Amino acid sequence: AKPIVAIVGRPNVGKSTLFNMLVGERLSIVKDTPGVTRDRIYADVNWLNYHFTLMDTGGIEPETNNQMLRHMREQAEMAIEMADVVMFVVDVKQGVVDADYKVAEMLRKAQKKIVLVVNKVDNFDKLMPDVYEFYNLGLGDPYPISSIGKLGIGDMLDEVTALF
Ligand code: GDP
Ligand code: MG
DSSP states (O other): OEEEEEEEEEETTSSHHHHHHTTTTSSSSSSTTOOOOSSEEEEEEEEEEEEEEEEOOOOOSSSEEEEEHHHHHHHHHHHHHHEEEEEEEEEETTOOOHHHHHHHHHHHHHHOOEEEEOOOOOOHHHHHHHHHHHGGGGSEEEEEEEETBBHHHHHHHHHHHHOO
């Protein structure tokens, strides 16, 4: 069976943008309103000699009572359970926020193979100092990418596929 790679992270970090970019189609809805991906969306991706199923999820917002956010969290937890590798996406523009630590903790407990993806690094020269801040999550090397600018994608996918 093909490995399953799940994209998880807080709402609005760019998960669906990344998903669409990797799939090469706009299958997933991208919106400035956080949390528009209500359910899991799948697509097959071929990268060099690797074939895997990519899964987009609604954002994980830890410890919330809001019904929609709770539903998204459940979807994300289910995706994590199913996944062989988890791409944990964070946002360089927002920096490390408290919810990122909570999601990181949840992923560590799930004992999944994790690639820490720092999105929205649209300018590598300028924003790299902000990327290093994500070492604080304790998940190893952060992989800087720009889903819109298509930067850093090759290095990130090399790491993802190395974990299969
Ligand atoms: P999701 O909620 O995590 O699925 O996030 P979306 O994919 O819906 O994106 C949320 C917002 O971030 C949208 O306005 C995107 O255009 C924007 N975005 C996504 N990727 C990038 C990126 O690489 N750079 C910048 N500057 N904005 C991005
Ligand atoms: Mg989304």
